[in-house]
Amino acid sequence: MSEFDSTAETPISSARRLAPSYYAATSALFLAASSAPTPLYPLYQRAFDFSPVLLTIIFAVYAFSLLAALLIVGSLSDHLGRRPAIFASILLNMVATALFLMAKGPDWLIAARIVQGFATGTAVSSVGAALVDLDPIRGSITNSLAPLAGMAIGALGTSLLIQFAPAPTVLVYIVTLVLLALQAVLLWLMPETTVRRAGLLASLKPQVAVPQQVRRTLLALTPINVAVWALAGFYLSLVPSVVRATTGSTAPLVGGSVVAALTISGAAAVFLLRKKSATTIMRFGIPSMTLGILTVIAGMHAAEVSILALGTLIAGAGFGAAFLGTVRSIMPLAKPDERAGLLSAFYIQSYLAFSVPAILAGFLSKALGYAEAADIYAAAILLLVGWGVLALRASREKPLSVA
Known part of the structure; x- marks a missing residue:
């Protein structure tokens, strides 16, 4: 190899080394942007005078739209290339951020x-997909950790800006726009990790299928998976308002920190349990989520933020573990050519559980109050967890042991 060739390859090699960090940061930024409005919801409620029901609808349309994207254009990058698909998503997110920045009412928030x-x-x-292209093992771990870390950064960062900076409903989105613009530029310095292939139009047709050998396992795990995502949906939509109403704390940083605690402890649990079996993971996750929820309710009624935060950390660890255990229980049962359809079905179940119960909680909050709604919601989650435990025990396939 000539000196010229060696010099020419150096920028490419450097970019490839930096690519995993860039893509991890991109994933975290998108999820940070998605959770950034959560601490702002009480401000929007007061400014635009809308009910808890509309608040949860504003939250839920995000989940429905995300699910539609996963089902329709989820494999777009397999055909166009990773970089064009990511660039288009960055531009779309900049449009959404601009809509937040110009919001003059709840209809603007829904559109955003x-x-x-x-x-x-x-x-x-x-x-x-790009992360897995670069390193299948580390990429899979990063795909689990970066979104949870991003959600924590978004909730906590926004809360800090609300607490200590002027014009938070403006500054949050200006910061987000700057970071998105920077990522759009840096993207083209990264190497493409896949080769374009034909079949773009065919890929736009959603493929949803649960293989025969997975159905019993998925059915047994469904109550737990619904409980996991319903808990996350409640935190990311109503918890700042619940904290304010039940503890009397009006500091935005408190509500945002409680939301961040759920995803931080969830990410920590995923990282620490990543090498454990599905059985071990679920044996940790289910009791942790149960204990955490009970502690949260106790802290809420005692009007003690410290107890509420402690319960959130415990529940978050259970949330992360139960999610990891569910995925690890069902995916090995599917053949390679069946996994895309199975993941689509799993996403549908998860994001419906993420959004629909939160809307119901909005109706309960409007009719009964935030504390009473939280009590009923927690009881429903605990019943789902108990149902799931019984279903797993009754399952003849013993899915956790198999997985």
Whole structure:
């Protein structure tokens, strides 16, 4: 190899070494942008005078839009290339951020969340694929950790800006726009990790199928998976308002920190348990989530933020572990050519559980109050967990042991 060739390859090699960090940061930024509005919801409620029901609808349309993107354009980057798909999602997210920045009412927030959801769904699938292209093992771990870390950064960062900086409903989105613009530029310095292939139009048709050998396992795990995602949906939509109403704390940083605690401890659990069996993971996750929820309710009624935060950390660890255990229980049972359809079905179940119960909680909050709604919601989650434990025990396939 000549000196010229060696010099020419150096920028490419450097870019490839930096690519995993870039894609991890991109994934985290998209999820940070998605959770950034959560601490702002009480401010929007007061400014635009809308009910808890509309608040949860603003939250839920994001999940519906994200799910649509995953199902329709989830494999877009397999045909166009990773970088074009990611670039399009960055531009879409910039449009969503601009809509937030110009919001003059709840209809603007709904529009922004719809665009943001579609952008995030496109990015999650494309960035996730790029990470696995670069390193299948580390990429899979990063795909689990970066989104949870991003959600924590978004909630906590926004809370800090609300607490200590002027014009938080403006500054949050200016910072986000700057970071997105920077990532759009840096993207083209990264190497393409896949080769374009034909079949783009055919890939736009959603493929949803649960293989025969997975159905019993997925059915047994469904109550637990619904409980996991319902818990996350409640935190990312209503918890800042619940904290304010039940503890009397009006500091935005408190509500945002409680939300961040859920995803931080969830990410920590995923990282620490990543090498364990599905059985071990679920044996940790289910009791932790149960204990955490009970502690949260106790802290809420005692009006003690410290107890509420402690319960959130415990529940978050259970949330991360139960999610990891569910995925690890079902995916090995599917053949390679069946996994895309299975993941689509799993996404549908997860994101419906993420959004629909939160809307119901909004109706309960409007009719009964935040504390009473939280009590009923927690009881429903605990019943789902108990149902799931019984279903797993009754399952003849013993899915956790198999997985």
